[in-house]
Amino acid sequence: MKVPFSVNTQNNPKPPPAPATATATATAYEPKSVLELCGSPVLSDQKPLILVDPQLVDWNSFSELGLHDHHDPNSVSKPTIHQLNSHSLTQIIPTDRYSNQLLQTDFGSLSEIPLIHDYSYSINSFDSFIGFDNYVNELIQLAESIDTNSLQLGNVLLSRLNQTLSSPAGKPLQRTAFYFKEALQCLLTESTRPSRHPTTSSEIIQTIKAQKIFSTISPIPMFARFTANQAVLEAMDSSTSVHVIDFDIGLGGHWASFMKDLAGRAAPPPVLRISAVVCEEYAVESRLIRENLVQFSRELNIDQFVIDFISVRTFEYLSFRSIKFTDGEKVAVLLSPAIFHRVGTGFLNDLPRVSPHVVVHVDIEGGLDSGSSSCRQAVIDGLELYSALLESLEAAESDGGGDWVQMIETFVVFPMIVEAAGRRGIGSREALAAAGLREAGLSKLAELQAECLVRRVRVEGFHVVKQQAEMLLCWHGRPIVATSAWKY
Numbered sequence: 183m184k185v186p187f188s189v190n191t192q193n194n195p196k197p198p199p200a201p202a203t204a205t206a207t208a209t210a211y212e213p214k215s216v217l218e219l220c221g222s223p224v225l226s227d228q229k230p231l232i233l234v235d236p237q238l239v240d241w242n243s244f245s246e247l248g249l250h251d252h253h254d255p256n257s258v259s260k261p262t263i264h265q266l267n268s269h270s271l272t273q274i275i276p277t278d279r280y281s282n283q284l285l286q287t288d289f290g291s292l293s294e295i296p297l298i299h300d301y302s303y304s305i306n307s308f309d310s311f312i313g314f315d316n317y318v319n320e321l322i323q324l325a326e327s328i329d330t331n332s333l334q335l336g337n338v339l340l341s342r343l344n345q346t347l348s349s350p351a352g353k354p355l356q357r358t359a360f361y362f363k364e365a366l367q368c369l370l371t372e373s374t375r376p377s378r379h380p381t382t383s384s385e386i387i388q389t390i391k392a393q394k395i396f397s398t399i400s401p402i403p404m405f406a407r408f409t410a411n412q413a414v415l416e417a418m419d420s421s422t423s424v425h426v427i428d429f430d431i432g433l434g435g436h437w438a439s440f441m442k443d444l445a446g447r448a449a450p451p452p453v454l455r456i457s458a459v460v461c462e463e464y465a466v467e468s469r470l471i472r473e474n475l476v477q478f479s480r481e482l483n484i485d486q487f488v489i490d491f492i493s494v495r496t497f498e499y500l501s502f503r504s505i506k507f508t509d510g511e512k513v514a515v516l517l518s519p520a521i522f523h524r525v526g527t528g529f530l531n532d533l534p535r536v537s538p539h540v541v542v543h544v545d546i547e548g549g550l551d552s553g554s555s556s557c558r559q560a561v562i563d564g565l566e567l568y569s570a571l572l573e574s575l576e577a578a579e580s581d582g583g584g585d586w587v588q589m590i591e592t593f594v595v596f597p598m599i600v601e602a603a604g605r606r607g608i609g610s611r612e613a614l615a616a617a618g619l620r621e622a623g624l625s626k627l628a629e630l631q632a633e634c635l636v637r638r639v640r641v642e643g644f645h646v647v648k649q650q651a652e653m654l655l656c657w658h659g660r661p662i663v664a665t666s667a668w669k670y
Contacts, residue, residue: 316346317343317346317347317356317359318355318359318565320339320342320343320346321343321359321362321363321366321561321565322558322561322562323335323339324336324339324340324343324363324366324370325366325556325557325558325560325561326557326558327339327370328366328369328370328557329556329557329558333370336370337370340363340366340367340370343363344363344367347359347360347363350591354569354570354572354573354576355565355569357569357572357591358564358565358568358569358572358599359565361568361591361595361596361599361600362561362564362565362599362603364596364600365599365600365602365603365604366557366561366603368600368604369557369603369604380593383466385593386466386467388589388592388593389593389594390433390470391589391593392586392589392590392592392593392594393432393433393593393594395586395589395590396590396594397435399575399578399586399641400574400575400578400639400641401635401636401639401641401644401655402546402571402574402655402662402663403546404635404639405632405635405636405646405655405663405665406436406544406546406655406663406665407435407436407439408439408628408631408632408635409544409624409628409631409632409653409665410436410516410542410544410665411436411439411440411443412624412625412627412628412631413540413542413624413625413628413665413667414426414440414514414516414540414542415440415443415444415447416540416625416627416628417512417514417539417540417667418444418452418512418514418539419447420448421452421511421512422448422452422453422510423452423453423455423508423510423511423512424444424452424453424454424455424511424512424514425454425455425456425457425507425508425511425512425513425514426454426455426456426457426513426514426515426516427457427459427505427513427514427515427516427536427538428456428457428458428459428516429458429459429515429516429517429518429520429521430516430517430518430520430521430544431456431458431460431471433467433470433471434458434467434470434471434474434475437456437475438475438478441454441475441478441479441482441484441487442482444484445482445483445484450483450485451482451483451484451485453486453487453511454479454484454486454487454488455487455488455489455490455506455508455511456475456488456489456490457489457490457492457505457506458471458489458490458491458492459492459493459494459497459521460491460492460493460494461493461494461524462493462494462495464491468491471489472489472491475487475489476489490505490506492504492505494521494524494525497525497529498524498525498529501529501532502529502532502533502535502536507536512539513536513537513538513539514538514539514540514541514542515533515536515538515540515541515542516542516544517541517542517543517544517610517614518543518544518545518546519545519547519608519610520601522608522610522613523601523605523608526608527608527610527613527616527617530613530614530616530617530619531617533617533619534618534670538669538670539669540622540667540668540669541614541619541667541668541669542665542666542667542668543610543611543614543665543666543667543668544663544664544665545610545663545664545665546662546663547567547598547602548567548570548660548661548662548663548664557603560602560603560605561603564599564602564603566660567660567662568595568598568599568602570657570658570660570662571595571657571662572591572595573657574641574643574644574657574662575587575590575591577641577642577643578639578641611666614668618670619668619669619670620668620669620670621650621651621652621666621667621668622651622667622668622669623650623651623667624648624651624653624665624666624667628653629646629648629653632646632653632655633646636655643657643658644656644657647661651666651667652664652665652666653665653666
């Protein structure tokens with residue numbers, strides 16, 4: 183049963199008349215159609231394609247939000263075990279020619295970035311680990327000791343690994359093994375796990391920088407956003423009131439392109455409400471997201487835009503009763519495996535009361551959420567996935583880009599590994615099917631858009647695969663992102 187409520191437009195009051203020069207400071211251009219992605223000649227007078235969220239480009243007023251970046255520009259060493267276990271990760275990230283300008287300018291065209299291709303190995307299965315240094319076998323044995331609660335054996339293996347993997351150096355597999363070793367050490371010793379969420383102002387700034395670079399040089403984040411946005415837009419077609427419930431909003435930049443496309447489809451634009459379910463410590467990011475998206479909605483003349491934030495704890499207790507609904511709106515739900523690991527899958531039984539027109543599931547962990555309850559299997563699958571991810575980053579690395587690859591590893595990839603090592607699979611797809619949902623498949627337009635995106639990035643090794651009703655972004659055959667649409 184939907185609960186009626188009055189649309190609150192206080193989040194988006196009418197702005198004063200903009201000065202005549204306002205258009206000169208428009209946000210960075212972002213593609214919103216297949217023609218734009220493919221570089222249609224009709225767009226020759228437009229700015230070049232920039233694969234970065236416009237809202238992230240504009241986040242340059244950190245000091246106004248009480249955020250201060252205190253990282254040491256003279257520190258150029260790679261993180262050590264002690265640094266990664268502390269909350270001072272930002273002290274190890276150098277300021278290079280990319281991060282110096284992250285908050286003042288855009289990145290220009292990806293075509294200007296030279297590529298380095300060094301595919302010295304490829305991991306496709308557990309058998310591929312045979313022949314590597316013994317640290318892989320010892321890491322898997324360490325995971326087994328956690329499964330069996332064999333603490334003495336685990337401590338012996340951990341002592342060896344601390345000597346073998348003392349820092350995140352070497353090839354992608356070795357660096358991935360180091361990060362998993364760090365995560366497993368916390369599980370074994372029951373010490374405080376490194377938080378996936380940044381805990382200081384400096385870490386928040388560095389995380390935003392890392393996420394922005396990641397979105398610029400890799401098709402992984404943009405593939406996830408474009409495919410999800412396309413599925414929602416098609417389901418919301420011709421609606422005058424759109425409500426999206428986002429369980430993994432991240433930094434919110436993906437909603438900029440969605441709002442731009444939504445505003446271009448109808449005049450006046452439809453009412454848009456976004457309800458984001460976020461963790462309790464997400465207050466600063468929530469404020470950033472709200473301020474940027476409200477401002478962007480004004481620029482697009484979306485007069486009735488509201489964004490609400492619901493804490494995970496509140497949602498866990500109240501389920502969809504914690505979210506405001508209004509009659510006549512079309513509802514879409516965006517899911518990722520992370521929400522299932524935080525609150526379980528029981529809330530899916532309440533979905534029919536919401537009557538969503540589409541449920542989009544985006545798995546940016548390449549199918550790790552397969553339902554296995556074994557820490558051993560989580561490590562095996564994780565080594566395969568994240569070493570492939572790091573390998574793809576190296577393929578996009580330009581001259582002098584090692585520092586920003588290190589930044590992405592520290593502030594994007596390592597937190598993902600921490601969470602992957604400490605959880606057990608639930609089986610998201612199985613849970614969705616058990617809740618009565620059926621896969622609806624993604625459209626040909628979404629498939630074409632994804633393929634054009636990968637071609638435009640021009641990092642050799644990525645390709646799109648449509649597997650039944652699911653669309654996959656693969657790196658040399660290994661799925662990295664999987665997007666699927668579900669309906670009742």
